[in-house]
Each structure stands twice: as C-alpha cells, then as structure tokens.
Amino acid sequence: MTFTRKLDQAWADSNSLLMVGLDPDPQRFPAELTDRPDAILQFCSAIVDATAPYVCGFKPQIAYFASRRAEDQLEALCAYIREHHPTLPIVLDAKRGDIGSTAENYAREAFERFDADAVTVSPYMGFDSIEPYLAWRDRGVIILCRTSNPGGSDLQFLTTDNGDPLYLRVAELVGTKWNTNGQCGLVVGATFPKELAAVRQRVGDSVPLLVPGIGAQGGDIPATVQAGGNAAGTGMMINSSRAILYASGGDDWREAAGRAAKATRDAINAVR
Numbered sequence: 001m002t003f004t005r006k007l008d009q010a011w012a013d014s015n016s017l018l019m020v021g022l023d024p025d026p027q028r029f030p031a032e033l034t035d036r037p038d039a040i041l042q043f044c045s046a047i048v049d050a051t052a053p054y055v056c057g058f059k060p061q062i063a064y065f066a067s068r069r070a071e072d073q074l075e076a077l078c079a080y081i082r083e084h085h086p087t088l089p090i091v092l093d094a095k096r097g098d099i100g101s102t103a104e105n106y107a108r109e110a111f112e113r114f115d116a117d118a119v120t121v122s123p124y125m126g127f128d129s130i131e132p133y134l135a136w137r138d139r140g141v142i143i144l145c146r147t148s149n150p151g152g153s154d155l156q157f158l159t160t161d162n163g164d165p166l167y168l169r170v171a172e173l174v175g176t177k178w179n180t181n182g183q184c185g186l187v188v189g190a191t192f193p194k195e196l197a198a199v200r201q202r203v204g205d206s207v208p209l210l211v212p213g214i215g216a217q218g219g220d221i222p223a224t225v226q227a228g229g230n231a232a233g234t235g236m237m238i239n240s241s242r243a244i245l246y247a248s249g250g251d252d253w254r255e256a257a258g259r260a261a262k263a264t265r266d267a268i269n270a271v272r
C-alpha cells in the first residue's frame with residue numbers, strides 16, 4: 001500500500017490527525033530505565049503502545065538515535081511499530097538533502113534499512129536531490145517548506161523573482177511539478193498559521209502537510225486546524241513530541257503519555 005493510502009486510511013480509522021514524534025532523550029527517561037542498554041527502544045516502544053489508539057502515525061527523529069549510537073534500536077523500533085501497529089505510518093524524520101548519488105543512499109537507508117513509509121527531506125539542493133526518493137514509488141517524501149523555528153524566516157521568507165516568498169515557491173514547485181506520482185507532502189510549522197493557510201491554498205487539498213510546533217513549541221491548535229485542514233477535515237499530521245513523551249517523569253509515564261496524546265487528539269478534533 002502506498003504511503004498516501006496508508007495515511008488516508010489511518011486518518012479515517014483513528015479519527016485522529018495527531019502524530020507522535022519519537023525524540024528519545026535518555027536524560028529525561030524514567031528511573032526504571034536507567035542503565036538499560038536498550039533503554040531507547042524500551043522507552044519508545046512503550047510510548048508507541050500507550051499512544052497508538054490516539055494517533056495517525058509516528059515520527060521517529062533519527063538524530064536522537066544516531067547521536068547515541070542507537071540506530072540498531074531505531075531499526076528494532078520501526079520493526080516493532082510495523083508488527084504491532086501495522087496500520088500506522090512511520091515518518092522517518094531525517095531532513096536529508098544531497099546530490100543524487102548520495103541521496104540514493106539516504107533513500108535506501110530510510111526505505112530499506114528502516115523501512116519507513118515516508119521521510120523528511122530538504123528542497124534546498126533542488127529536484128535532482130529529491131528524485132532518488134521519488135523513485136521509491138510507494139513511499140512518501142515530505143519536503144521542508146515553512147519550518148516551525150524562528151530562524152526558518154532567514155531564507156524561507158525571502159522574496160523570489162515572481163514576488164512569492166521562497167516557502168511558497170517550494171509549495172508551488174511541489175504542487176505543480178515534483179509531485180507527479182502523488183507521493184509528496186510538505187512540512188509547515190504550527191507556529192506559522194498564516195503561512196500554513198497560504199500553503200494549503202497553494203497546493204490544494206490532496207497534499208498532506210506535516211505540521212510540527214504544537215505542544216513544546218507553543219503552536220495554537222485551533223489556528224493550526226483552521227489553517228491547514230482540507231475539505232475532508234484531514235490533510236495534516238500534527239506532530240507533538242516532548243509534550244507527549246515527557247508528560248510525566250514519574251512511575252506513571254506510560255499512562256501520562258497516553259493521556260496527553262488523547263487530550264491533544266481531542267483538542268484537535270474539537271475544532272475540526
């Protein structure tokens with residue numbers, strides 16, 4: 001099944017636009033996991049089980065694993081999600097971008113080694129740097145557009161030759177030229193609802209948007225839902241990581257993560 005179909009199905013089955021981001025920071029782990037060599041895998045798989053009923057997918061962030069020499073735990077985590085929650089898409093957040101020959105290897109890493117349903121990539125190096133990912137016809141390619149961080153404005157707000165800011169040129173390119181196989185998405189931060197609305201208007205209803213920035217980064221849920229939704233009331237993977245993962249540092253960390261995910265899903269659904 002293609003990424004897009006799997007995501008459509010997950011939105012329908014889960015009645016949720018929430019994506020839980022898996023950004024494991026061992027310094028914030030509960031005491032019971034201290035000194036376990038597989039603490040990252042144990043933490044993330046418990047969070048996955050606790051939050052799965054309330055989400056449309058999971059987004060592991062590769063740097064949190066690679067920086068701790070824990071790519072093997074990321075592999076095991078992706079396999080765990082596929083086995084125990086096979087209907088929920090995995091978006092590997094890697095934000096890759098490089099020349100084609102190197103991109104082929106990044107694509108193989110994401111789609112073969114980790115067997116992710118989709119990966120995040122940067123558009124900065126242009127179409128030939130994106131093509132190797134698009135060759136994986138059944139996988140999703142989610143392209144940075146208007147990122148959630150303040151410094152994203154340094155380049156993304158620059159005006160281009162036709163008067164559009166750069167982030168809208170990215171949206172336009174993806175919407176009209178790059179997405180020939182219907183497998184592309186765009187990253188737009190919840191911290192920029194006006195720009196989120198502009199991107200949705202530019203690309204129409206069918207392009208899914210990955211929207212990080214609610215929770216720890218303070219993005220407003222009603223403004224996000226109003227700005228980025230499509231006519232079907234779906235169209236977004238609204239990501240929250242730290243606010244869910246570390247909802248409690250006590251013994252109730254699993255239940256607290258589940259409660260936080262449910263509350264976030266409900267807050268989103270209340271304004272859909």
Ligand SMILES: O=C(O)c1cc(=O)[nH]c(=O)n1[C@@H]1O[C@H](COP(=O)(O)O)[C@@H](O)[C@H]1O
Pocket residue numbers: 021023061093095120146147148149187188189212213214215216217239240241242243
């Ligand atoms: O591509 C992303 O996921 C991403 C893009 C962006 O513009 N902003 C952003 O925060 N992210 C990621 O989304 C997650 C946000 O985490 P929290 O702020 O803890 O919810 C992190 O994994 C970021 O790397």
